[in-house]
Amino acid sequence: xxxxxxxxxxxxxxxxxxxxxxxxxxxxxxxxxxxxxxxxxxxxxxxxxxxxxxxxxxxxxxxxxxxxxxxxxxxxxxxxxxxxxxxxxxxxxxxxxxxxxxxxxxxxxxxxxxxxxxxxxxxxxxxxxxxxxxxxxxxxxxxxxxxxxxxxxxxxxxxxxxxxxxxxxxxxxxxxxxxxxxxxxxxxxxxxxxxxxxxxxxxxxxxxxxxxxxxxxxxxxxxxxxxxxxxxxxxxxxxxxxxxxxxxxxxxxxxxxxxxxxxxxxxxxxxxxxxxxxxxxxxx
Amino acid sequence: xxxxxxxxxxxxxxxxxxxxxxxxxxxxxxxxxxxxxxxxxxxxxxxxxxxxxxxxxxxxxxxxxxxxxxxxxxxxxxxxxxxxxxxxxxxxxxxxxxxxxxxxxxxxxxxxxxxxxxxxxxxxxxxxxxxxxxxxxxxxxxxxxxxxxxxxxxxxxxxxxxxxxxxxxxxxxxxxxxxxxxxxxxxxxxxxxxxxxxxxxxxxxxxxxxxxxxxxxxxxxxxxxxxxxxxxxxxxxxxxxxxxxxxxxxxxxxxxxxxxxxxxxxxxxxxxxxxxxxxx
Ligand SMILES: Nc1ncnc2c1ncn2[C@@H]1O[C@H](COP(=O)(O)OP(=O)(O)OP(=O)(O)O)[C@@H](O)[C@H]1O
Ligand SMILES: [Mg+2]
Numbered sequence: 046x047x048x049x050x051x052x053x054x055x056x057x058x059x060x061x062x063x064x065x066x067x068x069x070x071x072x073x074x075x076x077x078x079x080x081x082x083x084x085x086x087x088x089x090x091x092x093x094x095x096x097x098x099x100x101x102x103x104x105x106x107x108x109x110x111x112x113x114x115x116x117x118x119x120x121x122x123x124x125x126x127x128x129x130x131x132x133x134x135x136x137x138x139x140x141x142x143x144x145x146x147x148x149x150x151x152x153x154x155x156x157x158x159x160x161x162x163x164x165x166x167x168x169x170x171x172x173x174x175x176x177x178x179x180x181x182x183x184x185x186x187x188x189x190x191x192x193x194x195x196x197x198x199x200x201x202x203x204x205x206x207x208x209x210x211x212x213x214x215x216x217x218x219x220x221x222x223x224x225x226x227x228x229x230x231x232x233x234x235x236x237x238x239x240x241x242x243x244x245x246x247x248x249x250x251x252x253x254x255x256x257x258x259x260x261x262x263x264x265x266x267x268x269x270x271x272x273x274x275x276x277x278x279x280x281x282x283x284x285x286x287x288x289x290x291x292x293x294x295x296x297x298x299x300x301x302x303x304x305x306x307x308x309x310x311x312x313x314x315x316x317x318x319x320x321x322x323x324x325x326x327x328x329x
Numbered sequence: 330x331x332x333x334x335x336x337x338x339x340x341x342x343x344x345x346x347x348x349x350x351x352x353x354x355x356x357x358x359x360x361x362x363x364x365x366x367x368x369x370x371x372x373x374x375x376x377x378x379x380x381x382x383x384x385x386x387x388x389x390x391x392x393x394x395x396x397x398x399x400x401x402x403x404x405x406x407x408x409x410x411x412x413x414x415x416x417x418x419x420x421x422x423x424x425x426x427x428x429x430x431x432x433x434x435x436x437x438x439x440x441x442x443x444x445x446x447x448x449x450x451x452x453x454x455x456x457x458x459x460x461x462x463x464x465x466x467x468x469x470x471x472x473x474x475x476x477x478x479x480x481x482x483x484x485x486x487x488x489x490x491x492x493x494x495x496x497x498x499x500x501x502x503x504x505x506x507x508x509x510x511x512x513x514x515x516x517x518x519x520x521x522x523x524x525x526x527x528x529x530x531x532x533x534x535x536x537x538x539x540x541x542x543x544x545x546x547x548x549x550x551x552x553x554x555x556x557x558x559x560x561x562x563x564x565x566x567x568x569x570x571x572x573x574x575x576x577x578x579x580x581x582x583x584x585x586x587x588x589x590x591x592x593x594x595x596x597x598x599x600x601x602x603x604x605x606x607x608x609x
Pocket of ligand 1 (some may be wrong): 050076078086087107110111113
């Protein structure tokens with residue numbers, strides 16, 4: 046699916062040269078937002094470490110601090126207490142060897158899809174010409190080949206989101222952070238994108254942090270699922286998923302899949318995030 | 330989507346169709362003016378209106394065609410006052426807006442002053458300018474500058490500041506320099522707002538030039554207006570007002586044209602709202 050030309054001047058898929066790979070260490074992090082007279086504890090006592098090449102998914106209800114956690118790792122905001130380190134270096138400014146898919150598509154309305162994708166490399170001082178083939182290939186792989194010259198306003202929400210995903214991949218970053226990247230997609234496209242993402246990850250072994258509202262999606266994609274609860278946002282449990290890869294479409298049938306989904310559901314039930322239908326074996 | 334043969338506007342992006350559309354607009358515009366002048370002409374004759382009260386269009390034209398050179402010379406004077414004052418206003422206010430948008434201290438100190446000064450009726454200052462700068466070109470340019478300055482600076486500041494958080498975060502995550510972020514993101518983002526200010530300023534600038542000429546001058550359309558008015562040469566007053574309106578229109582539409590070619594992507598410039606229209 047993602048058989049695309051390598052990004053010029055960056056690491057080749059499979060084996061990145063030393064120093065471009067990432068490990069993340071989050072140490073007892075708290076984040077408090079202060080506004081006028083209100084204090085919001087977005088995160089409290091969060092500990093998490095992510096190994097290189099690991100695929101970590103975060104699930105949790107709205108407002109539990111998932112996006113905030115992603116921003117802290119990216120150095121786009123800073124912890125009120127505790128520390129975040131990427132590659133053993135404390136994050137005190139925006140880190141750049143990564144690709145981010147934001148919760149909103151964040152496309153520039155004066156650039157067409159192709160040029161929105163190429164913005165990523167232009168801003169890095171690279172020559173966009175060198176990345177055009179790769180951009181077209183990536184756009185094709187997400188089903189946007191006919192829309193390279195379209196402007197954002199001509200795209201549906203799901204298409205905009207896919208353009209944002211391509212922009213996060215164009216420079217082949219060793220770390221990929223995706224904040225509900227499939228949120229605006231229809232169920233079928235979503236399934237396909239999930240399968241493609243797993244293939245991409247298997248081929249390139251990026252470190253991936255994947256935020257989602259979907260328990261299924263988290264279990265199907267991740268090596269580990271971080272389960273969060275709100276007010277104050279903290280990590281309830283981290284669950285290892287030992288399903289063999291590629292998981293593709295089949296993995297839903299495995300008992301391990303059901304077990305993991307059930308466990309997460311139980312946690313949300315216990316936390317009052319989900320309620321009612323307590324006797325149901327598992328939610329739809 | 331556009332399989333409706335009855336809707337030629339479904340793909341107005343084709344240049345030929347866009348031009349056809351525009352020509353059609355121009356024709357309708359002309360026709361309504363011709364009708365207006367005809368009714369005017371007939372009414373003046375039918376009710377025997379005195380020419381010093383309301384001259385017929387034919388009389389205006391007759392008077393004007395005898396003195397068009399003189400009027401044109403004065404038109405050029407006023408036009409250059411407008412252009413120079415307007416361009417200086419752009420050159421000063423856009424960079425100032427950048428500073429205010431980028432530096433919080435500037436915003437705290439300068440922005441309140443700008444807002445306060447904006448409330449002062451600038452035209453009331455015109456007589457002072459004559460005392461300070463005399464009779465010539467300078468006080469006119471200053472007034473044009475002053476009236477153009479505020480709308481441009483205020484909307485430019487809004488334009489530079491209104492970038493959403495995620496776009497800036499995306500920019501930061503690329504490690505781009507501030508200059509790069511300014512060039513590729515902030516400035517293009519601010520363009521629609523800047524143009525909004527430019528258009529308001531364009532409309533004000535001709536008023537400013539004429540008012541400045543009213544106060545003290547010996548040339549320009551404002552001067553002509555006062556003189557013809559004093560001599561009760563009403564047809565020439567009308568002719569001068571018409572020329573002045575044309576100058577104002579040309580300046581305004583020039584700005585709008587530049588807007589159209591520099592930010593064709595913006596909502597305000599999309600002629601084709603029917604593009605996603607699937608109803609037939
Ligand atoms: N810039 C900010 N200023 C003030 N409060 C903030 C800010 N950003 C986030 N918050 C607060 O922090 C909490 C966590 O927000 P965050 O966006 O991380 O949640 P989330 O888990 O990503 O939610 P969702 O699933 O809805 O995207 C919320 O209560 C939110 O109101
Ligand atoms: Mg979020």
